[in-house]
Amino acid sequence: MKKLKRSGRLVDMTYFMLQHPHEIISLSHFSERYQAAKSSISEDLVIIKEMFEEEGYGSLLTIPGASGGVKFIPKMKEEEAHSLVDQLVLDLNAPERILPGGYLYMMDMLGSPRLMHEVGRLFASVLHHKPIDAVMTVATKGIPLAYAVGHYLGVPISIVRRDHRITEGSMVSINYASGSSDRIQTMTLARRSLAPGSRVFIVDDFMKAGGTIHGMVDLLTEFGADLVGIGVLVESAEVEERLVDDYISLTKLSNVNVRDKKINVTRGNVMEKL
């Protein structure tokens, strides 16, 4: 790479930081890349850090020592989080989302990489101080969310399946009671898709009684992995007994009236966690 002025370095470093969240980047990496003194790089980083922190994009953590460097920790400003959750609430309250049986159509939201990215950044912001090694979800609708959270935390995702596919080698299966139907179902995770001892954040698009999520928590035990937290896009308030206590919800669905085409979605508990 040719020698750059500060302006060029700032653009390039910002680009690089955003592509490598939660990863320690050594100052030597930058000073070699730009053929610049470490002192100049440090000054560049101060400018980026100030900008990121002022706008709430995240923080740049400086790690001293031989294996040290700088780490970008994505975050979201409280007011930005508020407006994102309010936008979700507004979107979810649209009567045309109501499906037969009182379900809500959400694939347009889950199918928007832009929106999922923002939601992922919000979760990563809430979790920024927790050590996390993997994000777990269940196929199909949790995947976009898990992928976005994993991206911003810089960790891999593990996808639990409800079907049995033979193409993933040795699998671990458990039975669980789906809360809404009390039916016994099976969920499966490939043995090699989660390392023993992993600290795991579980996400899903929707939680009613929490049977599916409770199943994933049971599955963690089978892998010798630890639960760090649970996050859902929408929780349903109409639950007699919830199987999961401690979770982060972005929104809360308290009523779906199919006949009158009315939905009542409000903010979830995420605001208390910021």
Next chain:
Amino acid sequence: MKKLKRSGRLVDMTYFMLQHPHEIISLSHFSERYQAAKSSISEDLVIIKEMFEEEGYGSLLTIPGASGGVKFIPKMKEEEAHSLVDQLVLDLNAPERILPGGYLYMMDMLGSPRLMHEVGRLFASVLHHKPIDAVMTVATKGIPLAYAVGHYLGVPISIVRRDHRITEGSMVSINYASGSSDRIQTMTLARRSLAPGSRVFIVDDFMKAGGTIHGMVDLLTEFGADLVGIGVLVESAEVEERLVDDYISLTKLSNVNVRDKKINVTRGNVMEKL
């Protein structure tokens, strides 16, 4: 936002561009945000453009006129694309990937948001000049890839399902012959998850004879949507008759020897498309 110096603006604008690929951003947006003259903003954009183009991150397209502005088009340098494909080839050739039946374990790669992001950027780079409205894939393993491609193209994703879920309203189903087994299967897409007239790029993790992808192409017709292209992470070379001609493959699997634990993966045809 407080008035910023050039250095601060460059950091903020780079951040904003990366969050909004393929989206037209008006110069007024920036000049109001930073309380800066449009001439200063234009100078900033020249610096970012030069940097992005030199490093192959993409181009900044200037759109003149009243509704004009600037658009970030993500790309990947040819040498970066080469080294990404070579890394995929190296990873896929690991003998421990071989599963009973001659399948390859790929969930570690599909479960890495970092890697999928890079793969998504490569596809977006190949497709940068084509008008695309949506990315389509089939659950489960195509989703991380579709999500990454959709992110870099700034378009939504449509997820075709092999099971019937009742929670997505009116659905369109078709039958298709899975090439490898000649078995008739069903795939389904929610009516409202793809707009009529959409120009669609189809992606999947693996293609053998192309039966599944051919099914998705048929499904497009049902939606009055148009096929723009097809992309796969791995194509299998051991196919008597392929149902799909024109596609982009990143890698090519030509032999899996379960007994001797040998795989032969080489580069796909993507290099000819760059």
